[in-house]
Amino acid sequence: MELPFAESWKIKMVEPLRKSTREEREQWLKEAHYNLFNLKSDHVYIDCLTDSGTGAMSDRQWAAMMMGDESYAGSSSFFRLKDTITRLTGFEYVIPTHQGRGAENVLFSHLVKAGDIVPGNSHFDTTKGHIESRKAFAIDCTIDEAKDTQLEHPFKGNVDPAKLEKVLAENADKIPFVIVTVTNNTAGGQPVSMENLRAVKAIAEKYNKRVVFDSARFVENAYFIKTREAGYADKTIKEIVKEMYTYADAMTMSAKKDGLVNMGGFIATRHEDFYEGAKRFCIPFEGFLTYGGLNGRDMDALAVGLDENTELDNIETRIKQVHYLAAKLDEYGIPYQRPVGGHAIFVDADRVLTNVPKEEFPAQTLAIELYREAGIRGCEIGYILADRDPVTRENRFGGLDLLRLCIARRVYTNNHMDVIAAALKNVYDRRNEIKHGVKIVWETELMRHFTVKLAPVEE
Numbered sequence: 001m002e003l004p005f006a007e008s009w010k011i012k013m014v015e016p017l018r019k020s021t022r023e024e025r026e027q028w029l030k031e032a033h034y035n036l037f038n039l040k041s042d043h044v045y046i047d048c049l050t051d052s053g054t055g056a057m058s059d060r061q062w063a064a065m066m067m068g069d070e071s072y073a074g075s076s077s078f079f080r081l082k083d084t085i086t087r088l089t090g091f092e093y094v095i096p097t098h099q100g101r102g103a104e105n106v107l108f109s110h111l112v113k114a115g116d117i118v119p120g121n122s123h124f125d126t127t128k129g130h131i132e133s134r135k136a137f138a139i140d141c142t143i144d145e146a147k148d149t150q151l152e153h154p155f156k157g158n159v160d161p162a163k164l165e166k167v168l169a170e171n172a173d174k175i176p177f178v179i180v181t182v183t184n185n186t187a188g189g190q191p192v193s194m195e196n197l198r199a200v201k202a203i204a205e206k207y208n209k210r211v212v213f214d215s216a217r218f219v220e221n222a223y224f225i226k227t228r229e230a231g232y233a234d235k236t237i238k239e240i241v242k243e244m245y246t247y248a249d250a251m252t253m254s255a256k257k258d259g260l261v262n263m264g265g266f267i268a269t270r271h272e273d274f275y276e277g278a279k280r281f282c283i284p285f286e287g288f289l290t291y292g293g294l295n296g297r298d299m300d301a302l303a304v305g306l307d308e309n310t311e312l313d314n315i316e317t318r319i320k321q322v323h324y325l326a327a328k329l330d331e332y333g334i335p336y337q338r339p340v341g342g343h344a345i346f347v348d349a350d351r352v353l354t355n356v357p358k359e360e361f362p363a364q365t366l367a368i369e370l371y372r373e374a375g376i377r378g379c380e381i382g383y384i385l386a387d388r389d390p391v392t393r394e395n396r397f398g399g400l401d402l403l404r405l406c407i408a409r410r411v412y413t414n415n416h417m418d419v420i421a422a423a424l425k426n427v428y429d430r431r432n433e434i435k436h437g438v439k440i441v442w443e444t445e446l447m448r449h450f451t452v453k454l455a456p457v458e459e
């Protein structure tokens, strides 16, 4: 008999989970203004809010922390991190930052000015925020296939080369760079193919533009290239990663995802002028150039994490757990962005809560119902997160309205996946009784989903 697949690690330290009653959760929801970001984590049973900074570090990472060099300048931890990044990506210049948005802030302070246009594939909300707060515009050039959640396509994160070329041809003088997010979080953790990365680079070069990869989940992307793209099955994850970065000029990184650490980020580039320009903003915003908001020990843990995650065993364990959960949802007929991506399931709330009008935010409503059902916390990646149009101030209903259920790295077991699936099935079975959603009672201008206050819409 063939042995089944199992995790490539065993567990050395555990943390207790707490359950709650439906009545308690009802009260906590009210106190949280129906915004799940306002819940105390003690009030959450299984937390699928994000895969960012929520993973478990390995024994090797914890051991590396003991080697941290806390010197203000010239820390040997920085050089260990820099050498790892250079070895994996080929990028010679590295600036550490406290997390991904810090990297965006530092690099974009140098590159983005008012009136600029930054084309890319479904910019993540902080990326879009850092562009729009500079009075510049983020233009989404993702392939149209990504909008149909039921369509099977191996690389739904891809940039549409024709859309990109059109933006470049019409606005070349306003475009500081092209950004490609690997994997494409907003479109459902969907990967970008090597062929597409190559095509984007060629188009950008034609217009003399550089390409930046938003790299939060670059290892997951490499795994999908290995398993889905012709010609890569026999390559190692590290070889694939190296090739991916030959099609980029720079990267911003949230190390809280594929860096396998709880906090951290960096910018890396092959261009001295990018480095020199960004450096000016690192010191006032993040810290001196050899720590950029991180402890020495954090940089050591990150160096090991990057190395560890770019090994097949680790990344395969991670993706297979997400696929395990997806297979359960298939069994129950629950619609999600297909095929399942790398870090999360994105349930298509519009298709589940068909009685809830979009003005009442179906994905947020579904997130609330799932919490109410079983204390499982997901996250709306939909109409609330999309913010208002900066010009018309209207809600943006043009995209998808998804409930994202993120899977933390090396944290939960497949038994927890079974609980998530069962809870979602219970909500799904009573979907037709859910007729109303929520309304916004208070919001901020940008990135409103973090702090928005909501109230249930009554009959």
Ligand code: F0G
Binding pocket: 049, 050, 051, 052, 099, 100, 101, 102, 124, 126, 127, 181, 185, 214, 215, 216, 217, 253, 254, 255, 256, 264, 265
């Ligand atoms: N880029 C992508 C693709 C992201 O998913 C994130 C964060 C960032 C940049 C910003 O990085 O959080 O370290 O400042 N995503 C988290 C999420 C928050 O839940 O998807 P950060």
